[in-house]
Amino acid sequence: MKNVFASRWGIIVVGAVIGVLAPLLQKLGNPGNMGICVACFERDVAGGLGLHRAEVVQYLRPEIMGFVLGAFVSALLAGDFKPRSGSGPIARFVLGMCAMIGALVFLGCPWRAILRLAGGDGNALFGLLGLAAGVGIGTLFFRGGYNLGRTHTQSWGVGLFMPILPAGLLLLMCIFPQIPGEPQSGVLFYSVKGPGSQHAALAVSLIVGLAVGALAQRSRFCTMGALRDLILFNHWHLFSGFLALLVVAWITNLILGQFNPGFVGQPVAHTQSFWNFSGMLVAGLAFALAGGCPGRQLFMSGEGDGDAGIFVVGMITGAAFAHNFSLASSPAGIGPHGMAAVIVCFIACLYIGFTNLRKA
């Protein structure tokens, strides 16, 4: 059966749908210009589990669980579910960490960079330029023969790990639900102030997450792939979805009164342009070397791709380090060790790139 979502119009429609849903999530409670941010939400998940103790960013974001589970169900129905892994797992784990640390210096993943721009945050321009530069460096590695090796088919049991994980987290949220005003419920942490305390109702977040997960799985929506394919092949397919997300999110923000152009005082953002650029450059390079933006990694993990799952776990671990080691930025600016983190992560990405140049 032909996959209509994989057509040019399919990817545009999916980008447009996300462009409506993400600003709506902001209206329904999610933080400013953060209707959907895979990096921020995984960071919040790390906080909700107590892997870091930054009190303002602790919440098990149901959107993340929805992304994986929506993609899983969609892949299962479409015959795309295929348990596989074994392509440079430890390298992917490190790339996940680097991607998260870079993203948290900028304060957002590529999805949020688009949403920040669509909300009028001019600082996002530097982030998007950094993302394009990082992906551009990644394409140089691809041209030089970079790859992390072939995957191998795995058992269904292995393929089900990543869908089971978010299902388990949802179960934990049901066992230990948020208690208004309380920073902890059982084993889970919940922010009482800051971005972590701002969220749409659980059911709303989950339903949107499931829908986006299913649509993105079918359409192969990928914000990094959009730039990579444009730079590497001059292919506009994925980029048309990227543009649709930007334009429709901007229009939706205008309608909802959420468009506030400027650089200063933007929600969950800082104005240190060089580090906005550099953080996203590192993240972009890491996403490129790992073969997908953070959203796509979640969707692929739902399809049974254990390597994408390892990247996700790396991102969550990276988030814990980012806050425990004061690497992450805040609206006041970059963290005390943010500069060192960007340099170390950039070197780590280059190391992985140069040591995996091989002829296919």
Next chain:
Amino acid sequence: MAEIVDTRGLSCPQPVLMTLTKIKEMSSGEIEVIVDNQVSRENVNRAATNAGWELTEEREESEDFRLVFKR
């Protein structure tokens, strides 16, 4: 005899990159690309077709897909 491009086990963007590299090497002829997932199947098909090659045969073998392009 078709030139074989075996992309099994490789993830994005390798299958497309390998296919387009082979296409660059050959101005005409027949290329058979082996892929092992739907995403690569769609991407390779789109890339080769955009490059002016025609998909003449597509067959499924156990868990793999074989795409034959001609120009």
